[in-house]
Amino acid sequence: MPRPILATVSIDAMRHNLARVRERAVGRFVWAVVKADGYGHGLANAARGFADADGLALIEFDAAARLRAHGWRRPLLMLEGAFDPDDVAQAARERLALVVHEARQLDWLQAVDAPGALDVFLKFNSGMNRLGFAREAFRDAFARLGRIAGVGRVTLMTHLADADVPGGADEALRRFEAACEGLPARRTIANSAATLDVAAAHGDALRPGVMLYGGTPFGDGDARALGLRAAMRLESRLIAVQQLQPGDAVGYGSTFRAQRPMRIGVVACGYADGYPRHAPTGTPVAVDGVPTATLGRVAMDMLTVDLEPVPAARPGSRVELWGDGVSIDAVARASGTIGYELMCALARRVPVRVEDGAAP
Numbered sequence: 001m002p003r004p005i006l007a008t009v010s011i012d013a014m015r016h017n018l019a020r021v022r023e024r025a026v027g028r029f030v031w032a033v034v035k036a037d038g039y040g041h042g043l044a045n046a047a048r049g050f051a052d053a054d055g056l057a058l059i060e061f062d063a064a065a066r067l068r069a070h071g072w073r074r075p076l077l078m079l080e081g082a083f084d085p086d087d088v089a090q091a092a093r094e095r096l097a098l099v100v101h102e103a104r105q106l107d108w109l110q111a112v113d114a115p116g117a118l119d120v121f122l123k124f125n126s127g128m129n130r131l132g133f134a135r136e137a138f139r140d141a142f143a144r145l146g147r148i149a150g151v152g153r154v155t156l157m158t159h160l161a162d163a164d165v166p167g168g169a170d171e172a173l174r175r176f177e178a179a180c181e182g183l184p185a186r187r188t189i190a191n192s193a194a195t196l197d198v199a200a201a202h203g204d205a206l207r208p209g210v211m212l213y214g215g216t217p218f219g220d221g222d223a224r225a226l227g228l229r230a231a232m233r234l235e236s237r238l239i240a241v242q243q244l245q246p247g248d249a250v251g252y253g254s255t256f257r258a259q260r261p262m263r264i265g266v267v268a269c270g271y272a273d274g275y276p277r278h279a280p281t282g283t284p285v286a287v288d289g290v291p292t293a294t295l296g297r298v299a300m301d302m303l304t305v306d307l308e309p310v311p312a313a314r315p316g317s318r319v320e321l322w323g324d325g326v327s328i329d330a331v332a333r334a335s336g337t338i339g340y341e342l343m344c345a346l347a348r349r350v351p352v353r354v355e356d357g358a359a360p
Contacts (some may be wrong), residue, residue: 003235004268007346008323009041011356014049017212020227024195031057031077031188033209040343041213041231045354047072049231050289055097057207061087068094077121079119080131081105084333092150099123099157101131106141110148117152119270120145121188124179126172128161135179142183155186160201163193164218169201173277193218194227215339218330223329223339232343233323234350235274238287238315240266241307250304251296256281263307267319270301275321275344276335279303283334284327286320287313 021030025049032053033039033171038046043063047070050056055075058064061083081099082088086107090261092112093100111117122142125132133141145151158176164166173189174205180187186317187203189222193213194201210216214230216223223230242265244258265287271277274297283294287310295304307313323327335342346352 002351005273005350006235007350007351008233008235008310009045009232009354011045011049011354012316013214013225013231014041014089014212016229017084017214017231018050018053018205021206021208021211025190025193025199029054029188029205030209031055031205031207033057033077033079033207035209036078036192036344037058037063038312039210039213039340040346042352042354044068048356049277054205056078058079059202061090061096064096065090065094072319073118081123084108085112087294088118092116092117099120099131099147100141101133103137103141105329106144106148109145109151110311112150117154118150119155120151121157122185124158124176125158125180126175128172130159132158135175138179138293142185145162153186153189155205156180156183160189160194160198161278161360163191163198163201164252169194169198171202173198179222183187210343213343214328215343216248219330220333223340225325230323230328232328232346234269234321234346235272235323236267236319236321238265238305238313238317239268239302239320240315241313242266242304249296252299253297256296263311263313264295265304265305265307265310265317265319266320267305267321269303270320272300272347273350274342274347275303276331276342276345278337278338279331279335284330286325288317289320289325291326310346 001066029130030051034046035058036054057077057352077097099121115204121316123132124138143263160169188205189201190206193206214228248258250256277298289308292306292309320326332339
C-alpha cells in the first residue's frame with residue numbers, strides 16, 4: 001500500500017488565476033511564468049493551465065524544447081537569455097524570444113546566423129542589481145540591436161525589486177522611464193505584485209508568476225483575499241495517535257513539551273517530502289477539515305500535530321498541509337519563507353494527482 005501523502009494540482013485553479021490577471025490589466029499581453037517546472041506544479045500541467053496565455057516565460061532551454069515538442073506554438077520568452085552561443089542557435093531554431101542583459105549576449109546574437117528574426121527583450125537594471133544594463137549601456141545596447149540583422153522586434157523590460165510594498169516601485173519606474181525615453185519599443189515591467197497593485201507598471205505586457213499558482217506576492221495577507229485559488233494541495237493522513245502527559249516531549253530535540261494531558265497525531269509528511277524543516281510549533285495545519293497546528297520539530301518523514309481541537313481524529317484521518325483550507329502563504333510565513341519556495345520544494349517522492357474539470 002502506498003504511503004498516504006499526495007499532492008493535487010488543479011488545472012482549473014490555474015485557469016481561474018490567469019483570468020484574474022486579465023481582469024487586472026485588460027488588453028495586455030500576458031506572459032505566464034512557468035520556470036522551475038511550473039513553480040513545482042509540473043511544466044506540462046502549467047502549459048495546460050495557462051493554455052490561454054499569450055506566451056510562456058521560463059529560463060530553462062531544455063524545458064523550452066519540451067514545450068515546443070509537445071505542441072506549444074505561441075511565444076516562449078527566456079527570462080535570463082542565452083547562457084552560451086548554442087542557446088542563441090536553439091532560440092533561432094525554436095523561435096524563442098531572448099532577454100539580453102549583458103554585453104556577451106549581444107556578441108552571440110551578432111555571431112549567430114539566425115534563419116529568422118529573433119525577438120529580443122532588452123533588460124534595464126532599475127535598482128535590483130541582478131541582471132540588466134545601466135542607463136547609458138542600455139541605450140547603447142538598443143542602438144546596437146538595431147544593427148544586428150538577425151534581431152526582430154525589441155521590447156524594453158525591467159524587473160521590480162520592491163513592488164510588494166507601497167510606493168516601492170516608484171523610483172524603479174522613474175529610472176526605467178528615463179532610460180527608455182525616446183526609444184520606440186514596447187515595454188514589459190509588471191511581476192505578480194505589480195500586476196495586482198501597480199497599474200503604472202502594466203505597460204504593454206505582464207509577467208505574472210506566483211499569483212498564477214495561487215500564492216500571494218506580498219509579505220503578508222492571503223492569496224484568497226486577492227481572489228486567487230490554490231493550484232497545489234498537499235495532503236496526508238494520521239498514521240498514529242499518542243497521549244501525552246504533562247512534561248512529555250515530542251520529536252527530535254524535545255523542542256515541545258506538554259503542559260497538560262493532550263492528544264497528538266503523527267502525520268506521514270516530513271522535510272524529505274518538501275515540508276519545511278524549520279516550520280515551528282504552531283504552524284497551521286488542518287485535520288479532518290478542522291484548523292490546528294504542528295508541534296515540535298519536523299522530521300524527515302513525519303511531523304506531529306495537536307489533536308485537542310479534533311477530538312474525533314484517529315489514525316487515517318485526513319490532514320491538509322496546505323491547499324484550499326490551509327493557505328500555503330500562512331505555512332510559509334510561519335516557517336520564515338515564502339510560498340514560492342514551498343511550491344518549488346515539493347519532493348519527487350510525493351505522488352501528484354492532476355484535477356482538470358475541463359478534461360474530457
